[in-house]
Amino acid sequence: xxxxPQHESLTRLLAANAQWAEDVERVEPGFFERSAxxxxxxxxxxxxxxxxxxxxxxxxxxxxxxxxxxxxxxxIHLDDNSALSVLTYAVDYLxxxxxxxxxxxxxxxxxxxxxAAQNPTYSEDGPITTLSSLPSAAPLNQWLAPLTxxxxxxxxxxxxxxxxxxIVVEENVKQQVENLCKTQTIxxxxxxxxxxxxxxxxxxxxxxxxxxxxxxxxxxxxxxAANGR
Numbered sequence: 001x002x003x004x005p006q007h008e009s010l011t012r013l014l015a016a017n018a019q020w021a022e023d024v025e026r027v028e029p030g031f032f033e034r035s036a037x038x039x040x041x042x043x044x045x046x047x048x049x050x051x052x053x054x055x056x057x058x059x060x061x062x063x064x065x066x067x068x069x070x071x072x073x074x075x076i077h078l079d080d081n082s083a084l085s086v087l088t089y090a091v092d093y094l095x096x097x098x099x100x101x102x103x104x105x106x107x108x109x110x111x112x113x114x115x116a117a118q119n120p121t122y123s124e125d126g127p128i129t130t131l132s133s134l135p136s137a138a139p140l141n142q143w144l145a146p147l148t149x150x151x152x153x154x155x156x157x158x159x160x161x162x163x164x165x166x167i168v169v170e171e172n173v174k175q176q177v178e179n180l181c182k183t184q185t186i187x188x189x190x191x192x193x194x195x196x197x198x199x200x201x202x203x204x205x206x207x208x209x210x211x212x213x214x215x216x217x218x219x220x221x222x223x224x225a226a227n228g229r
Contacts, residue, residue, distance in 0.1 A: 041067040044090040046083065046176070047102040048074040048109065053207050055102070058214070067094060072140070073109030073147055073172065074101055076179040088185045091200055099180060099200060102214070103173040104207040110151070110168045113144055114161065117151035124149060150175055170217060173204040177219050190223045199223055 024031055042065060045055045049070045056066060069086040076083055090096045103110070116122060116130040127136035130144040147168075154171060156164040180186060180202050189198040201222040206215045 035064055039064050039067075039094065041065055041090070041094055042097050043067070044069070044087065044096045044099045045102060046070070046074060046076065046086075046099065046180075048072065048104055048107055050104060050107065052209055053102070053104050058207060058212065067096060072143055073107055073113070074103050074176060075143065075147065076101070076176045076183070077143075077146065078179060078182060084183060084185070087180070087183060091185050091189055091198060095198070097200060098203060099186075100203045100205055101173050101176045101180060102205045102207060103169045103176075105166065105169060105209045107165075107169055107172075109144060110147065110172055111161075111165055113148040113151045114156065114164055114168050116148045117154075118157050118164075122148075122152060124152070147172055170206055173206055173217055174219050177202055177204045177221065181221050197223065 021032070044067045047053055047055055047068070047070045049072055055061070055068055055070075056063070059066070067086070067090045069083055071083065078084075087099070090099070112130050116128070128141070128145040128148050129136040130141050130148045131138070134141050136142075150172060151168050154164075154167060156167065159167075186200070186202065188194055189200050191197060199222070201220055204217040204219040206217060207213075208215065
């Protein structure tokens with residue numbers, strides 16, 4: 001069944017996919033057959049769901065190189081079974097060498113949290129409502145609450161948005177690196193007495209939409225034996 005005219009954008013995606021598959025097979029015969037036999041990605045990318053930050057495109061990665069989890073504002077919540085299951089599968093079963101938390105400039109989630117934190121009515125006493133158009137118990141408000149608290153802790157209430165938002169974005173990435181290192185999967189991977197100890201590293205990057213460049217925040221963490229801690 002073909003798609004109707006109102007789905008023109010999806011029709012373009014399907015056509016582009018067919019052309020891409022043909023091009024890849026022509027340049028590298030048998031690529032898809034080999035790909036179907038299994039995966040061995042070297043990196044787990046935990047990024048924002050923003051449509052402007054496609055991991056494989058901005059890194060020039062080939063299919064099979066990057067295992068991916070994306071959500072609003074690239075968060076790691078220690079009670080989020082979706083992210084934690086992806087992390088466990090990537091580290092324990094796929095054997096990734098690197099886990100990268102990737103934020104980006106002009107992040108809508110970070111901007112909303114900054115706006116809420118700068119609002120004179122902001123208070124941590126009681127439920128935090130980042131988006132006033134939604135109930136405090138709405139999933140998106142619950143999801144963003146930790147980031148709003150982080151933004152408030154940075155004391156940027158009088159800082160202009162164009163200066164404050166990049167700070168929130170970077171501090172958010174740093175916080176998520178810390179959160180990631182508190183997960184049981186990473187703790188076990190680095191445990192000195194673990195016979196299955198893994199040489200996996202955690203990193204924090206920020207993607208600049210205006211330049212297309214990735215910035216390493218230099219907050220990488222790794223096994224104690226590897227980094228001297």
